[in-house]
Amino acid sequence: MTFCGERMNKLLGKILSAVYPEGITCYVCGAELDPRDERDLSICPYCLGQFKECADRSSEVLSLYEYESVRDIVINYKDNAKSYLYAPIARLMVRYFAQNPLQIDVVCYVPDSKKNARRRGFDHMELIAKEFCRLTGLPLSKGLKRTSNDVEQPNVSAEERFNNVRNSFTFSGNDLMNKSVLLLDDLVTTGATLSACKRALGSSFPASITSLTFARA
Template sequence: MKMVDTLLDLLFPPKCPFCRRVLDAPGMCPECEKTLPWTDEAHSLRELRGGLLCAAPLWYEGPVREAVRRFKFHGGVCAAGPLGELIAQAAAERLSGEFDTVAWVPVSAKRLRKRGYDQSRLLAERACRLWDVEPEALLRKIRDNPAQSSLERAGDRWKNTQGVYEAAGSPAGKRILLIDDVCSTGSTLVSAAGVLFSAGAAGVVCASAAFPRPEEEKRGEKGKE
């Protein structure tokens, strides 16, 4: 290990992204691995609007919700590794054979400058490490719309994602795994997938780190995420 890596480990030791316990190596602690709110086989694959499929390994609650929010809004990039690997596992188990390349739902240029990183790109890059491939930048966000989490009604979230993305790179003919951090109403993924299909993608399936539980999703339709 390089001296700079040793110094960084001493100054910023790896922590479990869920409970914040200091670890010997990056990842999650054994206790969280046992106690996190995992989706079961019946709920780890969800059909979104238009028949779009999305896989997720976790429920968006408790320590998962806190970890994702730290990751997105407070620089908690140590979560990218564990979450990306869990996304890859869920995609392999539930969507195997349905994709031949990986892309992500990008943030806007304005948000990227403010945050300093694109969280979904980090997740896609980490997931792809397990397959020894690189994700492709097949989408570009062209409008800095309000954050989905700031909107309460499902209909408002759907409208908020329209006309936000455009195709980049070469989606035509490809079967794409599209990665985002959380799939709540699915509006963002459906909108982004629609752009890829319009650009000639042969297929799109999706994966994220977490779903809201069904009862939370129903409440979201009435005005809360």
């Protein structure tokens, strides 16, 4: 199945107004939402205005926001047990996707290590990807797995980072043959993790892989 942005924009409006008729408070600051606010996102205009869009579209990786401007929402989601924040993050990614049309057949996500998923109680990108797929109608592939507990290390050079993470993922499943894949992650820094994922996904011969992240550091 292929979905293009224009059709999706119309559908998205219908879905969002049916599923989220009333946002009540802003997910970020807790302020009560005004009727004119963007209730579909449940983020008030002030908080949304603080999110700094990534200007550079030349990168291989598409990203919505500069990390510093969305750091609080990302950290609250991943590390402060606010698992419900998957919803506004996913909805912002769907909105970006609808505004920047791409031909996509299937969605994948960068999975958590088992250790991190246990600590959080959920796989943070799995929740986002499921919501993304629910809203877009695109199928979700869960075949990408993390085989090591590798995590981002602050004092490691980009080259070391690429080598460390290179073989950290496997893909099981052959359902990507000739398909256009959208690979979702929350944050891109060196790009090493996304490269390693693309390498693993390549084993099932997709036609293309486009990476989309919520934030860029």
